[in-house]
Amino acid sequence: xxNFYRKIKSVKIQGAINIAKESLKYLKKYARVYGxxxxxxxxxxxxxxxxxTAVVLHNALxxxxxxxxxxxxxxxxxxxxxxxxxxxIVSQKIIPKKASILTHCHSSEVVSSIxxxxxxxxxxxxxxxKTEPLHQGLITVKELANAKIDVTLINDNAVGYFIKNVNLIxxxxxAIRGEGIVNKTGTxxxxxxxxxxxxxxxxxxxxxxLDKRKDFVxxxxxxxxxxxxxxxxxKVKNPAFDITPWKYVSGVVLEDGTYKPSExxxxxx
Numbered sequence: 001x002x003n004f005y006r007k008i009k010s011v012k013i014q015g016a017i018n019i020a021k022e023s024l025k026y027l028k029k030y031a032r033v034y035g036x037x038x039x040x041x042x043x044x045x046x047x048x049x050x051x052x053t054a055v056v057l058h059n060a061l062x063x064x065x066x067x068x069x070x071x072x073x074x075x076x077x078x079x080x081x082x083x084x085x086x087x088x089i090v091s092q093k094i095i096p097k098k099a100s101i102l103t104h105c106h107s108s109e110v111v112s113s114i115x116x117x118x119x120x121x122x123x124x125x126x127x128x129x130k131t132e133p134l135h136q137g138l139i140t141v142k143e144l145a146n147a148k149i150d151v152t153l154i155n156d157n158a159v160g161y162f163i164k165n166v167n168l169i170x171x172x173x174x175a176i177r178g179e180g181i182v183n184k185t186g187t188x189x190x191x192x193x194x195x196x197x198x199x200x201x202x203x204x205x206x207x208x209x210l211d212k213r214k215d216f217v218x219x220x221x222x223x224x225x226x227x228x229x230x231x232x233x234x235k236v237k238n239p240a241f242d243i244t245p246w247k248y249v250s251g252v253v254l255e256d257g258t259y260k261p262s263e264x265x266x267x268x269x
Contacts, residue, residue, distance in 0.1 A: 004022075004026050005047075005050060007022075008022070008023070008047070008050045008051060009050055009051075011134055011136075014106065014136065014139075015106060015107070015108055015172075016054040016055070016056040016057070016172075016173075016174045016175075016208075016209065017056055017080055017083060017084075017108060017109075017206075017208075018108070019051055019054055019056065019057055020054075020056040020057040020060045020076075020080055020208070021077060021080050021081070023047050023057055023060075023061075024060060024064070024073050024076055024077055024080075025077070026047070027040070027043065027044060027047070027064070027073065028070065028073050030043055031068075031070065031073075036068040036069065040068060041065060041068075044061050044064070044065060045061075047061075048061055051219060052217045052219055053174055053175060053182060053216075053217060053218055053219045053240060053241050054174045054175065055174065055175040055176075055208070055209055055210070055211040055213065056080075056174075056206075056208045056209055058211075058213065059208050059209075059210075060076050060080070060208065063076060064076060079208075080208070082255075083109065083206045083208070083255060084108055084109055084112040085112065086255040086256075087109050087112070087113060087204050087205075087206060087253050087254065087255055088109070088112040088113045088115070088116035089116065090253050090254070090255065090256065090257060090258060091109075091113035091116070091117075091170075091202075091204055091253045091258075092113075092116065092117060092120065093258060094168070094200070094202055094251070094253065094258060095113065095114075095117045095122060095124075095168065095170075096122070096167065096168070097121075097122050097123065098122070098123045099117065099122060099123070099124050099125070099167060099168055100125045100126075100127070100165055100166050100167050100168070101114060101124065101125070101126045101127070101166065101167075101168045101169070101170050102126075102127045102128075102129075102159065102162070102163070102166045102168070102169050102170075102190070102194075103126060103127075103128050103129070103137075103140060103169070103170050103171060104128075104129045104131060104137070104156075104171050104183070104184060104186060104187055104190055105129070105131045105136045105137060105140070105171070105172065105183065105184035105186075105187075106131070106136040106137065106139040106140045106172075107140075107171065107172025107173075107204065108172075109172055109204040109205065109206070109253075110140075110170050110171065110172050110204050111140060111143050111144065113170065113204055113253075114126060114144060114147075114149060114170070115143075115144070115147045115149070118147060118148070118149050124149055124150065125150045125151075125152075126144055126149060126150065126151040126152070127151075127152050127154055127162050127165065127166060128140045128141050128144070128151055128152070128153055128154070129153075129154055129155070129156045129159065129186070129190075130153060130154065130155055130156060131156060131184060131186070132156050132186070133221075133225040133226050133238065134225060136184070137153065138153070141153045156186050159189070159190050159193055160193055163193050163194070163197050163199065164197070166199055167199060167200075168199065168200055168202070169190060169191070169194045169199055169200065169201040169202065170202055170203075170204060171183050171184075171187055171190070171201075171202075171203050171204075172203065172204055172205065173203045173204070173205040173209055173252070174209070174241055175209055175211040175216075175241075176203070176205055176209045176210050176211055176252060176264060176268070177211045177216065177243070177268070178265065178268055179243050179245065180243045180244045180245040180246050180248075180249065181203045181243065181244040181246075181249055181252070182211070182218075182241050182242075182243050182244075183203065183241060183242070183244065184240070184241060184242075185239055185240060185241055185242045186242070187242060187244050188242045188243065188244040188245075188248070191244045191245075191248035191249065192248060194248070195247075195248050200250040200251075201244075201248055201249055201250050202249075202250050202251050202252070202253060202258075203244075203249060203251075203252050203253070204252075204253040205252055205253065205254060206254060206255055207254055207255060210264075210267055210268060211268075212268055218239050218240065218241050218242070218243075219239070219240040219241060220237070220238060220239055220240070221238040221239070221240045222238065223236035223237075223238055225238055226238050246261035246264075246265075247261075249261050252264050
């Protein structure tokens with residue numbers, strides 16, 4: 001049990017969908033031993049608090065706890081498993097035949113969409129940020145390179161330099177809220193640069209990421225991810241996510257289509 005919690009907290013299991021899938025698999029094992037009683041409910045809520053920002057796990061657990069059963073767990077796992085393929089098909093409407101894409105952090109939905117574009121014969125070039133401080137962008141470039149896609153790794157602070165080479169921004173999302181797109185810290189800055197250069201900025205997500213929660217917390221990560229030793233008199237802050245306001249977002253890709261910000265707002269009501 002504790003090993004599972006460490007993997008989630010340390011981001012060894014990362015990505016909103018992966019966190020939800022692994023949590024459901026863990027709860028399936030838990031239920032085989034302890035059943036679906038009060039302890040199951042308590043354990044589910046305990047897991048949810050480990051990564052409070054990502055809404056996929058929250059939404060999956062809300063469904064599960066209404067009907068706690070092995071059948072419901074399998075149903076949810078199947079839905080989560082199908083997301084990448086479904087959004088990769090829908091996203092082709094916004095990916096041009098000759099695309100130079102900038103992405104940030106690691107999103108399985110974004111990677112799947114880019115690989116799908118390549119398979120469809122589109123000419124694809126990708127610039128991927130390293131993504132401080134945990135360098136999740138390295139996961140992105142490795143997956144794209146393995147798919148034989150032309151990919152360039154850049155520092156986060158080099159986005160302004162390379163933006164002239166880009167005609168599309170594709171990022172994932174951990175939560176889709178009334179305030180905007182919640183994604184890895186640094187996303188909002190990229191969105192501002194994209195807006196200033198008239199480059200479309202799209203987020204690829206899913207219905208599981210629609211976030212109607214009133215209480216919302218940006219996860220604060222350990223300071224040791226930023227610096228090895230504290231400097232006397234210096235505070236260290238390490239928010240895992242930021243919010244990109246809707247005025248910078250061209251649209252959001254979900255399983256059944258691409259939605260404008262105004263349409264997303266209606267879905268969130």
